[in-house]
Amino acid sequence: MDFNYTLKFRTFDQLLEDVTIDLNTFALENMIEPQQLIKVAKRVTYDLGLRINMTKEIILEVEHHKVKLPDDFYTMNFGSICGSFQEHVGYQHGGTTIVEVPYTEVPSTVDICAAPTVNCSTCNANPCNHTAACQGHVPDCSSTVIVPGYDPVNPYGDTCIRPRVFSNCKGEKFELIQLLPSGTTRVYDALIPLRFRASQDIECDCPNLYLNTPNTAWLKDGFLHTTFECGKVYLNYQGALEDESGNLLVPDHDEINEYYEYAMKQRIFENLYLNGEDVSQKLSLIEQRLKVARNYALSIVNTPNFAEMKGLWMANRRAQYAKYYDMFKSFNYNSMRIL
Numbered sequence: 001m002d003f004n005y006t007l008k009f010r011t012f013d014q015l016l017e018d019v020t021i022d023l024n025t026f027a028l029e030n031m032i033e034p035q036q037l038i039k040v041a042k043r044v045t046y047d048l049g050l051r052i053n054m055t056k057e058i059i060l061e062v063e064h065h066k067v068k069l070p071d072d073f074y075t076m077n078f079g080s081i082c083g084s085f086q087e088h089v090g091y092q093h094g095g096t097t098i099v100e101v102p103y104t105e106v107p108s109t110v111d112i113c114a115a116p117t118v119n120c121s122t123c124n125a126n127p128c129n130h131t132a133a134c135q136g137h138v139p140d141c142s143s144t145v146i147v148p149g150y151d152p153v154n155p156y157g158d159t160c161i162r163p164r165v166f167s168n169c170k171g172e173k174f175e176l177i178q179l180l181p182s183g184t185t186r187v188y189d190a191l192i193p194l195r196f197r198a199s200q201d202i203e204c205d206c207p208n209l210y211l212n213t214p215n216t217a218w219l220k221d222g223f224l225h226t227t228f229e230c231g232k233v234y235l236n237y238q239g240a241l242e243d244e245s246g247n248l249l250v251p252d253h254d255e256i257n258e259y260y261e262y263a264m265k266q267r268i269f270e271n272l273y274l275n276g277e278d279v280s281q282k283l284s285l286i287e288q289r290l291k292v293a294r295n296y297a298l299s300i301v302n303t304p305n306f307a308e309m310k311g312l313w314m315a316n317r318r319a320q321y322a323k324y325y326d327m328f329k330s331f332n333y334n335s336m337r338i339l
Contacts, residue, residue, distance in 0.1 A: 007052060009241065012041055012248040018257075019264050031270055031277075040267045041250055044260050045241055047294075048301050050075065052251050056239040059178055066225045071246075072239040073222075076202045081215060082176070082232035083190035093265050177232060191234065194226075203238075259297035263291040 016034055020027040045052065053074060057081060060067045130333040196208040197218040217226045217233070224233065241249040250260055269283040304312070 008252040009054070009249040010252040011243070012038065012250060014256075015041065015250050015260055015264070018172070019261055019268075022261070023265065023268065026268070026272070031272060033271075035265045036242060036271060037267060040263050041248060041260060044263050045250065048251075048256070048259075048297065051301050052256075053241065054240040055236065057234065057236045059234050060224060062224070062226050062231050062233055064226070065227070065229055066223045067233070069222050069224055069235075070237070070239070072242050073201075073237055074240045075238045076196070076219065077236040078237040078239060079194055079196070079217075079233055080208075081192035081194050081228075082188050082234050083192050084229055085178075085186045085188040088185045088187070102312060185293055188234075194233065253300070255300050256297045258293040259290075262286060262293045266290050 016037065019037075020032060024030055026292065055077065056070070058070055060069075174254070176188045176191060178188070178264055180186065192215065194208060194211045195211040195212050195213045195216045196202055196206065197216065198209055199219050201219045202209065215226070215228055217224060219225075224235070241269070243249055251257075266283070266286045269279045269286055272279045
């Protein structure tokens with residue numbers, strides 16, 4: 001399963017409802033305790049790994065060298081310091097949203113007579129819609145490029161100003177835009193690298209662990225501590241499987257659902273067996289089905305995507321080249337003497 005795979009989620013109550021439908025006789029007799037099954041769902045989620053967690057992002061306001069991490073913070077992917085930004089007044093919406101807009105590089109030399117470029121649709125026009133090298137040029141017309149104002153329909157900033165971009169851990173380039181509840185749009189012009197100290201709450205392949213910058217940050221006791229006193233920090237992290245109301249979420253996948261359901265059924269029959277109910281045959285059947293469902297769910301989650309397989313192939317090719325073709329690179333040919 002790819003990290004970018006759009007995985008749907010459902011609440012624990014919806015999962016419990018599917019389980020009680022299968023065990024309707026025990027549910028009608030109030031023999032199923034939901035409180036005993038929450039830890040089972042959380043254990044299955046932990047067993048499946050971080051691939052099923054939701055990737056979230058937030059901009060934190062650092063005051064007095066620290067700021068509290070989000071309540072649903074699980075582990076960090078990467079982050080940086082937010083520099084200067086431009087504010088525009090756009091449409092009203094609810095909540096604070098961080099938008100990463102994919103950015104495509106434009107040629108360094110822009111042909112003013114050519115068709116509009118990818119990143120700018122109106123930058124090649126002047127007040128007269130003519131330029132010196134174009135057909136129908138008016139000599140007394142200014143050749144100043146018109147930069148249109150902010151368009152609320154396009155809340156991603158000015159379309160004719162080349163944006164400052166940054167790269168995530170995959171090397172993809174994005175532009176950071178923050179949409180505030182008041183309808184204000186913040187387009188950040190620059191992001192400053194931030195070095196993080198190694199911690200169990202940070203991914204081992206996080207690029208911030210290997211940066212050599214004067215600004216340093218670290219995670220401790222649910223807070224983000226920094227060497228600078230105040231500022232804004234952009235944080236991309238793997239969030240816990242919870243919704244806005246704090247309800248537990250589980251993946252909603254046709255093949256993964258059976259792992260959750262059989263794990264909860266196994267705990268239900270196990271508790272009934274320990275309480276003296278004659279469910280030994282049912283428990284034995286569920287445990288057999290649970291092993292099969294677990295192996296199948298793990299195979300789906302851990303299946304590498306094409307990019308991961310390509311990276312593994314390239315690493316193997318480099319290793320084989322260094323072993324068989326580049327073995328004499330360190331040999332000093334000048335030390336050889338003809339006797």
